[in-house]
Amino acid sequence: MAKDFMTGLKSVTAQLPNSTFSELEKIKKEIVVVEELRQFITPLSSDELSNLESNILKQGCKDPLAIWETTQKVLDANSDNPEKVVYVLIDGHNRYSICQKYAIDFKIVLLQFESIEQVKDYMIDYQLGRRNxxxxxxxxxxxxxxxxxxxxxxxxxxxxxxxxxxxxxxxxxxxxxxxxxxxxxxxxxxxxxxxxxxxxxxxxxxxxxxxxxxxxxxxxxxxxxxxxxxxxxxxxETDLVKVSDESINRKKEIAKLVISISTKSDYLALVQKVKELKKFI
Structure with missing residues (x-):
């Protein structure tokens, strides 16, 4: 892809000051997961997740987790504490979950963006840059x-x-x-x-x-x-996908109309049914 992700990563972290060990440990304990961002993470199959867990247990968590450093007001304009610094996980959700489960240490890299929309764009681009x-x-x-x-x-x-x-x-x-x-x-x-x-x-x-x-x-x-x-x-049934059943039922209705069509209103009703059927085929 045209976008160089490592260059992009360096550009958003270039202005960040060096953090002391104690500061980094404090940040690790304050990481939050925003559900709104989960859809921008590639999910793993059961086998992939099992293999990742096995590798981390054997070798530790080698790749750093990407953390967005922001303030509460950016996430919630109505926050009671708008200036509070928040550390949002934006890459490494599966690794973070495994590390939390087994109390395994991990590294982090801090990123800065102006809005959550910029974060979403960055996450989409990052996922599209993956080869697997x-x-x-x-x-x-x-x-x-x-x-x-x-x-x-x-x-x-x-x-x-x-x-x-x-x-x-x-x-x-x-x-x-x-x-x-x-x-x-x-x-x-x-x-x-x-x-x-x-x-x-x-x-x-x-x-x-x-x-x-x-x-x-x-x-x-x-x-x-x-x-x-x-x-x-x-x-x-209120929670189900019924595309196939609806298609069959509407085709039956159309077949009945075709057989019995005799007036202009019958014809108009047939046209309407055909239009509705298009949504299900």
């Missing part, structure tokens, strides 16, 4: 970037460019503009899932088709973070 992403994870992070940036120019640490942003990303990632737009729907669909389900799907622990998730992204009737299952046969 699955096709689904790559689609997801490309989609996140497309959805965040389409129509917006001159964003954080990026050159202002003209034109359709899908074409810009398509050139960067050597795919078609249509693929980028599908990625956008895929990322939007993932956002409709509950946080834990998002992680399970992206980690590959749950089998589902990419087109299924893309359909969720196109469905404006589903609120973000509300779907707790991808199984259409569980009892709690």
């Amino acid at each position: 992403l699955t096709p689904e994870q790559m689609s997801y992070f490309r989609g996140l970037r497309y959805n965040r940036e389409k129509g917006i120019q001159g964003k954080y640490d990026r050159t202002e460019k003209e034109g359709d942003f899908s074409e810009i990303l398509a050139t960067e990632f050597k795919v078609s503009p249509r693929t980028i737009k599908n990625d956008g729907n895929f990322a939007a669909g993932i956002a409709k899932l509950a946080p834990e389900l998002q992680q399970q799907v992206l980690a590959g622990n749950i089998n589902t088709s990419r087109s299924h998730i893309q359909n969720l992204g196109r469905d404006e009737t589903i609120e973000s973070g509300t779907l707790t299952s991808l199984n259409p046969f569980k009892e709690n």
Whole structure:
């Protein structure tokens, strides 16, 4: 990728003063995890997580955790203590969890950004720079970037460019503009899932088709973070994805209308049913 992540890392840390050992230890104890940022971290499969835990237990935590040094008011404008310094974990969530579990020491690197939106952009770029992403994870992070940036120019640490942003990303990632737009729907669909389900799907622990998730992204009737299952046969139907069942039912309705059509109103009703069916196929 065009973005040099190590150069970017150096640029945001260049102005930070050297911290003493005691200061670093104090920071480690005050690290907070912001749930809003979890979606910008690549989830690990069960095997990958097990291997990571085994490696850390044998060799320790070699790679430093990335920490965003900010203030409470940046995270919450209504905070009672706006000037309080906060240390937010932005990379190394799995390593941090393992180190906490087994009381293993770890290193940190402090980063500074002006806003949480800049942090999100940085995290997306960092994930897209990884070489071990699955096709689904790559689609997801490309989609996140497309959805965040389409129509917006001159964003954080990026050159202002003209034109359709899908074409810009398509050139960067050597795919078609249509693929980028599908990625956008895929990322939007993932956002409709509950946080834990998002992680399970992206980690590959749950089998589902990419087109299924893309359909969720196109469905404006589903609120973000509300779907707790991808199984259409569980009892709690308010939380389920019923795209296939809806498609079958609506096709049956259309077939009945075609057979009995005799008036203009019947024809208009048929047209409306066909339009509605498009959402489910």
